[in-house]
Amino acid sequence: MGSVDGADERYVVGVDYGTLSGRALVVRVRDGAEVGTAVHEYRHGVIEAVLLDGGPALPPDWALQDPEDYRDVLRHAVPAAMADAGVDPSQVIGIGTDFTACTVLPTLADGTPLCEVPELRHRPHAWVKLWKHHAAQSHADRINALAHERHEPWIGRYGGKISAEWQFAKGLQILEEDPEVYRRAERFVEAADWIVWQLCDEETRNVCTAGYKGIRQDGRYPSTDYLSALNPGFADFVAKLDGPLLPLGERAGTLSARAAAWTGLPAGIAVAVGNVDAHVTAAAAQALSPGRLVAIMGTSTCHVLNGTHPAEVPGMCGVVDGGISAGAWGYEAGQSGVGDIFGWFVRNAAPAGVASHERLTELAADQPVGAHGLIALDWWNGNRSPLVNHDLSGLIVGLTLATRPQDVYRALLESTAFGTRMIIEAFVEAGIPVTDLVVAGGLASNRLLMQIYADVTNRPLGIIGSAQGPALGSAIHAAVAAGAYPDVHRASAAMGRVNEGVYQPDPDNARAYDALYAEYRALHDHFGRGGDDVMLRLRAIRNTALDAAAARTDTVLEAIG
Incomplete structure (x- = not known):
């Protein structure tokens, strides 16, 4: 977009993580002018058929991603957007991010993804589960049925059904299909919060994903008693979700020296609390x-x-x-x-x-x-x-x-x-x-x-009025986190x-x-x-056939090996 005038102008960076790529946008604080942008395609895209590095074939309805692709957006898209803008990094006062959701990953206590632990890299459940990972439908069905049976007060807030895409369904699937990965997971974190953790070296959770994807209502998650009734081993799941919970537009921390080296931005600038691509767009619009x-x-x-x-x-x-x-x-x-x-x-x-x-x-x-x-x-x-x-x-x-x-x-x-x-x-x-x-x-x-x-x-x-709604919305939240506006409403009026x-x-x-x-x-x-469950029956027939074909392939490979 070229260089911009005004050495006294202030800017923020919004980073939008989509399904196949991440986009960085440099935005002028006073009026929301978009002065630079760049896109970085994920190297591995969506992992749907076979796990990376010679890993196993994946069952139907799986969708995984590699968290290193997310770091690469910070290394490549942010510096490229800054170069496109011609803005001096010293003029940038904050960075905000948004993510697809529910895109979620298991990590160690320090935020290390389990798929980056060498002995777990070949285990599919150790990887990021993308929003469109739909293989946990049966687990979601059980979550919903038990919630209605027990008259759980939170189920009505979700229209009567928890989605297979949400945190609890994906977490229960990990427990029941790979208990070792579940046990090794000390944290279970939305990618929206994980990338903020990478930026400022502080673990936080945002109220948006906690509420919509994490069944957190009226200040609490589902009870331990309920989780134990689903599966006794699931009783500790909330402990894996818990972290400092912050409202949207708040400052999660400041940019670490490591993330500053990735992005080319000054260490110490404000990092906004994580957000979801759709929800953050409302401010931009x-x-x-x-x-x-x-x-x-x-x-x-x-x-x-x-x-x-x-x-x-x-x-x-x-x-x-x-x-x-x-x-x-x-x-x-x-x-x-x-x-x-x-x-x-x-x-x-x-x-x-x-x-x-x-x-x-x-x-x-x-x-x-x-x-x-x-x-x-x-x-x-x-x-x-x-x-x-x-x-x-x-x-x-x-x-x-x-x-x-x-x-x-x-x-x-x-x-x-x-x-x-x-x-x-x-x-x-x-x-x-x-x-x-x-x-x-x-x-x-x-x-x-x-x-x-x-x-x-x-x-x-x-x-x-922007082709980059989520990235602009993230930039608006970054401006609030940096103290340029008192709240998101006033930042939206000026920058959206x-x-x-x-x-x-x-x-x-x-x-x-x-x-x-x-x-x-x-x-x-x-x-x-x-009225007619033919679609569900056809899906079951398809999955049975695909599972049988995968089993035959594995048998052949084992014989060759």
Whole structure:
């Protein structure tokens, strides 16, 4: 972006850790101007098939990462962003970070990841479990069933179901599938908190991930009695989670000499408390007022909004006091697959000549609402909200010999909008108003998709005024941690940006989509709420077949070895 003027200006750095890469953003404190940015791709990406360094094949629904890839973002992206900005490091007063969640790892007491302990490196459960690690669904089911059986007071705060993605499901899976790794894990920490630990050499926990991903409500975690009832060996799990718990925008510590050498930033500057990529974006989008729903749309979508009071919303990811910003009850919901679904179709199903998002969007935009005669369920990666079941799968109804690629593509776009409408209606029915939407993330650039969302939800839709919403949000929190603003609300007003009401619902299209949405909801309830469990049976058959094939491969390898 080039050099900037003003030796007396102050800057902060926001670092956004995504699924495949990390981005650093240099931001001017007084007005939020973005003056430098850089991206570093994770060397190992998502580890889904075989563990690194000749490790074993991974079972279905696993998704791991290497924590060294996260350190490399600090070593490469931050210095590159500073060089792009042309800012003198002495002008930087703070750094803030955000992460995908629930992305979690077991460590030693000093924060060393267990996958970096030589004798544990070949054990899959010693590695980072990425947010989309869905192999703990059966453990989540047991957590939920026992919570309802015992009338645990916290289960309603999570819409009645804990996700397979969350900390407790992943922790229970480790205990029951690799007890030795569980025993060696002295800490079980969100990557959002672990990277802050790496930056300032101080262990902290943030209220956001503790509340949404760690079942911490009203000042406490689930009881030891409850955990023992799940599995006697699980009674100490909360002890592995406990650490200094800090509100969002607080200072976690100061940049250590080691991290200063990685980043090229001055030692001693403020390090903000960790945060989640979706939740931190609300500040960047100036969307902290109650009723304004932020949809962070990328490979998946996370929906966050503030409310004035706590309510139990069926199927939501959680409601947390101060979970988005202090003084409000933050609500979270999500869709496990959005951009990933569109990408799947382009890569695997679209024929040559139209196998691009640009061409398919162009062709799909030409047709009237409903002309393709299709309805799809957006469950290619399971359902996060409101069904909280990652064993569910996708569905397209209405295919004929006349169906064209652009018809299917548009139906997939619409399916994700219908999924968002389901979430909005769940909020509204629970007494949490949703007045308008603000979209952030890479999918905001697709004009057809954005208009579909405005029409399907029948609400005005704004677009965040930054292409780097999470990184800007992290920078805003860094400015607060450094003392440049008294709170996140005032920092958001000065440094955030949004383009209001860019898309308005078309009344005719909204009425047409009402009819299609009724069909979507009927299919949603039939296949997702017990009308027919065929998707779950098919998943079980698939997993059995894959496990058998993996066992045969291991037998052959052992014989060769």
